[in-house]
Amino acid sequence: MSFYRKHTSVFKVESRLRILSDLRELASAESLDAFSLIYSNILEHQPDCPAEVVEKLVGMREDITRKDAKEVVQVCKEIYENSLVDGRTPKTGFVFPRVKCLNNASSKSIWPKLT
Secondary structure (H helix, E strand, O other): OOHHOOOOHHHHHHHHHHHHHHHHHHHHHOOOOOOOOOHHHHHOOOOOOHHHHHHHHHOEEEEEEEEHHHHHHHHHHHHHHOOOOOOEEOOOOOOHHHOHHHHHOOOOHEEEEEE
């Protein structure tokens, strides 16, 4: 933070780095409630964060059973769908439109790959 403080406002840096901290928390969540709470918090600041982010993170976790992973993803998909306004995100963030692995062409479910 001290490096960036010389070049820009702390608020800008914090707002840009917050998503990385939130994603770290999401990746290390231990329960369904934790996943849903953290994902809801992410949607407050990055409303265009698709549920596929959760799906990919949960799919990489070896300590979560497939059944539990599906439940987490389903709950997060419902949270995302409930956050949409007229079928669209309220605003576009600066991170997720640039993440190529989440593009429609490549955002197919990871579940067939896990079998």
